[in-house]
Amino acid sequence: MNKKIIKNCDLLSFTKGKAEVLTGQDILIEGDHIQAIGTSGSLEFEPDVENIPADGLLAVPGFINTHAHVPMVLFRNLAEDVTPSVWFNDYVWPMESNLTEEDVYWGAQLGMAEMIENGVTCVADHYFYMDEIARSIEESGMRANLAWAVFGHEGEEKVDQTVEFIKRWQSKADGRITTWLGPHAPYTTSPEFLAMCAEKAAENKVGIHIHVSETVAQVKLSLEEFGITPVKLLQEAGVFEVPTILAHCVFPQEDDLDILAAAETGVAVAPRTYMKHGTGLAPIDQYWERSIPFGLATDGAASNNTMDIMEQMRLMTLYSKYKTGDPTQMTMEQVVEIAFRSSAKVMHMDGKIGELKPGLLADITLLRQDGLHATPKANALASLIYCLRATDVDTVLCNGKVLMQGRQLLTLDKERIRKEVQSRLHRLSQRVPGARIAYYPA
Numbered sequence: 001m002n003k004k005i006i007k008n009c010d011l012l013s014f015t016k017g018k019a020e021v022l023t024g025q026d027i028l029i030e031g032d033h034i035q036a037i038g039t040s041g042s043l044e045f046e047p048d049v050e051n052i053p054a055d056g057l058l059a060v061p062g063f064i065n066t067h068a069h070v071p072m073v074l075f076r077n078l079a080e081d082v083t084p085s086v087w088f089n090d091y092v093w094p095m096e097s098n099l100t101e102e103d104v105y106w107g108a109q110l111g112m113a114e115m116i117e118n119g120v121t122c123v124a125d126h127y128f129y130m131d132e133i134a135r136s137i138e139e140s141g142m143r144a145n146l147a148w149a150v151f152g153h154e155g156e157e158k159v160d161q162t163v164e165f166i167k168r169w170q171s172k173a174d175g176r177i178t179t180w181l182g183p184h185a186p187y188t189t190s191p192e193f194l195a196m197c198a199e200k201a202a203e204n205k206v207g208i209h210i211h212v213s214e215t216v217a218q219v220k221l222s223l224e225e226f227g228i229t230p231v232k233l234l235q236e237a238g239v240f241e242v243p244t245i246l247a248h249c250v251f252p253q254e255d256d257l258d259i260l261a262a263a264e265t266g267v268a269v270a271p272r273t274y275m276k277h278g279t280g281l282a283p284i285d286q287y288w289e290r291s292i293p294f295g296l297a298t299d300g301a302a303s304n305n306t307m308d309i310m311e312q313m314r315l316m317t318l319y320s321k322y323k324t325g326d327p328t329q330m331t332m333e334q335v336v337e338i339a340f341r342s343s344a345k346v347m348h349m350d351g352k353i354g355e356l357k358p359g360l361l362a363d364i365t366l367l368r369q370d371g372l373h374a375t376p377k378a379n380a381l382a383s384l385i386y387c388l389r390a391t392d393v394d395t396v397l398c399n400g401k402v403l404m405q406g407r408q409l410l411t412l413d414k415e416r417i418r419k420e421v422q423s424r425l426h427r428l429s430q431r432v433p434g435a436r437i438a439y440y441p442a
């Protein structure tokens with residue numbers, strides 16, 4: 001069995017029930033998992049084990065991106081300073097009608113290269129032509145939950161095609177790929193369509209990844225049209241009979257919180273997208289109080305501009321303190337709990353990822369701590385949350401395999417990706433009147 005040892009790192013540990021940074025640690029990896037962690041020099045291992053020197057580096061669990069549309073990096077910076085309805089109807093959905101399978105593949109390659117550079121090892125992705133994204137996950141070495149986004153107007157036949165995708169890719173790429181169903185949202189489907197998806201998800205023993213309650217207008221529209229909130233609508237359609245990832249859920253009503261607390265669900269929170277669209281942050285203090293898991297997400301780069309999950313962590317913290325007017329809110333221990341263990345719960349992978357301890361999968365990000373912006377080295381948690389940047393990520397492992405070392409990507413070809421994506425920009429950015437993949441009603 002392939003063994004590696006990460007030598008003499010600092011390490012973010014949750015083993016005492018609370019986050020702390022231990023210094024001078026070694027991490028022994030066997031195959032895809034962490035075999036042992038101990039004070040540097042204390043672990044026993046064979047002499048031929050691959051050595052990864054990590055003096056001064058901080059080891060954290062691989063960052064988790066709980067909701068993305070990875071190939072939307074193709075549309076980065078193309079829909080700025082607009083309302084959500086203009087964003088969808090006049091920019092993103094017209095431009096997405098230009099996409100080919102090959103475009104999606106190269107968009108996925110770019111998004112994954114960017115995520116690995118940012119220390120992300122696991123992503124929940126929701127997009128189209130998902131075979132291309134699965135292929136890219138296989139090549140990049142990352143871990144993913146993949147859901148093929150379907151609109152109501154595409155009908156049951158399209159859902160059945162995505163069930164075939166689920167079967168083709170479930171547990172593939174050495175177990176790194178999980179496949180779910182991905183009906184787009186309550187505002188782009190019907191209650192009957194969602195009920196049909198819930199049934200098929202249950203039949204195939206998979207979960208559902210879906211957008212819900214992103215804006216006040218969406219909640220209002222649902223109340224006018226159906227007399228219930230979007231979350232209640234999902235419940236009545238049977239969606240919560242299976243595990244779910246809810247993208248955003250920024251505006252749950254009081255009764256919705258009871259539904260969420262009782263469901264096997266997690267909420268993906270993308271602070272930068274909300275701040276940019278002027279919609280505000282989900283009531284994460286209430287999610288926390290009711291033990292409703294929530295995690296960090298970038299959403300797509302057409303709204304977020306980057307795939308930088310560390311920035312989402314920082315914005316979530318700062319926005320919470322600002323919103324409550326209480327700087328004692330959102331403590332550092334809480335922030336890292338959300339970024340790692342709670343994000344793993346949103347992925348329905350707690351006990352497998354989100355923590356560095358023996359028996360868990362070896363998804364590990366090593367960060368430099370010697371930048372001037374992190375000097376002096378006084379408080380490692382504060383440094384991780386408020387000082388370190390995505391460019392401080394030095395080395396990334398997923399499933400025990402090294403994906404980046406010394407900032408050199410080992411699985412993806414950065415120069416080729418840059419060329420392929422740039423050459424597609426002109427064609428993909430065309431907006432042909434009337435050509436649009438769906439209509440945003442809210």
Ligand SMILES: [Zn+2]
Nearest residue numbers: 211247299300
């Ligand atoms: Zn989304």
